[in-house]
């Protein structure tokens with residue numbers, strides 16, 4: 055096949071893991087994926103650090119890790135305003151594969167990929183995903199395609215269904231049906247895009263709803279020791295998997311028709327969740343963060359009440375908007391004694407992200423001491439019953455990446471919990487470092503999946519790759535040079551792939567990265583509500 059006629063379908067399977075896919079194939083629920091794998095080199099794909107959806111898909115698009123592309127979580131702490139804000143495409147500091155291919159005259163289709171809102175202008179079509187407040191926003195920039203998508207693929211939505219673990223078999227069945235329908239809508243969006251952009255070189259379709267489904271319904275998949283063996287419930291959960299497979303089948307068939315290769319990738323893996331680690335409680339016990347004395351506490355709740363009243367009046371016409379909005383500064387949201395708090399964790403996901411309190415004069419002058427004691431406290435923290443480290447990996451961002459976290463707007467310390475745990479930052483009543491969370495039976499794992507099929511690729515489970523390898527694989531496949539910000543290498547299963555690396559740094563943007571785009575308070579509230587519904591924040 056000449057490079058000019060090369061085509062690639064990328065299936066983005068959010069949170070896919072062999073722990074689930076293998077038994078589902080064995081149950082006969084994924085015939086299309088089984089057929090694809092029988093023709094693919096496949097194996098494990100190691101996520102980025104931290105293995106958070108938005109950080110990881112940005113890595114997939116850029117071939118760089120968060121210290122270079124700038125996205126660590128769905129949100130970031132904007133120290134200048136003292137607020138948490140939602141990340142967006144304008145905050146990615148290096149060019150994405152889609153932009154590079156488009157600049158080289160290739161047409162690109164990308165549907166539902168996190169990190170593409172607002173949708174960048176490319177040759178082809180980009181429809182944003184979970185970071186868009188609603189479908190109309192996700193479609194901005196491509197109005198003709200938007201009109202076609204709405205009439206020809208009416209089931210293409212941005213809906214989410216897993217706001218809590220299902221409490222009844224009926225709830226599980228109904229949510230599974232809706233999720234399968236959302237997968238079908240997504241695949242049909244791919245068919246619409248194929249007609250609208252017939253000369254596409256790459257078509258990426260991302261399936262987000264697999265991730266919240268696994269967070270809430272992990273045990274009903276019954277694939278490990280935490281599984282619930284209940285045939286009716288297992289079968290009901292299986293409808294999500296069968297629906298995903300039908301969607302994969304639609305796109306696999308399209309790929310066959312167009313002579314395209316297929317590359318299936320996850321952003322991270324998945325596994326059972328045994329509880330949440332209260333990172334701020336550990337910092338408080340170590341004396342790094344402090345709660346106010348009673349007088350201060352009263353003052354703070356009075357200030358918070360005033361702030362809530364202001365927000366409430368601003369939002370009373372918008373019942374959808376979250377009442378306790380992100381619009382609150384972290385100083386109002388986290389009732390620390392800010393004069394005695396040297397470092398704190400304002401956001402979390404599958405990692406604790408800790409920032410120095412730069413408004414505290416005593417900590418700004420002794421950054422190294424604060425970072426050192428934070429790392430010591432987190433490394434020393436042990437599970438109260440098991441005695442195992444709660445944070446086996448604690449990263450000093452300045453030392454590890456040779457950068458200034460304050461200048462870049464990055465966390466000072468990144469702490470990865472032991473794999474079966476999730477982090478909690480909310481200052482809830484109580485003092486236990488680890489608490490079970492029945493609302494979150496599943497959580498991310500670093501190890502996900504990859505499969506790559508097409509001419510010249512020998513099938514077999516023989517890949518052991520990294521998420522940073524995906525962008526250089528795609529660029530090389532289309533004869534594009536690999537920019538210096540890319541940290542990975544093309545997958546080894548296409549041995550004759552000629553790769554060119556650019557030496558000259560493409561100079562990632564640095565500093566607290568600002569772009570022209572800012573979410574409105576309402577849009578940010580909608581996205582925060584979605585993140586809260588999906589269990590990512592509270």
Ligand SMILES: [Zn+2]
Pocket residue numbers: 068069106107108265321322
């Ligand atoms: Zn994910």
